[in-house]
Amino acid sequence: MLAIQYIALDPQNLDRLITGKKPVLQILLDQKREHYVLVERTLIDDIVVVFDSLATSRKKARDALNHGLAEQIFNMFKHLSLTKEVKVRYEIAIEKQDDVWSCGLRTVAYITCRAFDRNPQWYRVFSNFCFSN
Structure with missing residues (x-):
């Protein structure tokens, strides 16, 4: 389910639409x-996993979770917790971005992998999208 559609179109009913009974995948800016x-919020635990192609270490992942991004995540999932807390884990074992343009391409690849229950750790952007002349 793409939760951002709910946030934009029906924010007052977010708790009815994101119930915790189905996994959630969402690309955020x-x-x-x-x-x-x-x-991604799975049914296995109450942790939201963030796939970030710029987070190359645990420290950089902590720094990457700025107020604006944390607020988006919190607003999407706070109603699923009795304590109004959202646990977040950064997945840093994914291919890293070394340019300024491929984050969108990578997140589309990651969401496709997760939608088909595949591990994005094995996904390599340039082996799939670079073409030689």
Whole structure:
């Protein structure tokens, strides 16, 4: 389910639409970094996993979770917790971005992998999308 549609079109009913009974995959725009990330909430635990192609270490992942991005995640999932807390884990074992343009392409690849229950760790952007002349 793409939750952002709910946030934009029907925010007052978010708790009815994102119930915790189905997994959620959502691409979010981190406006501070002008960067796209994928967030996933599975049924296995109450942790929201962030797939961020710029987070190369645990420290950089902590720094990447700025107020604006944290607020988007919190607003999507706070109603699923009795304590109004949202646990977040950054997945740093994914291919890293070394350019300024491929975050959108990568998040689309990651969401496709997760929608088909595949591990984005094995996805390589340039082996799939680079063409030689």
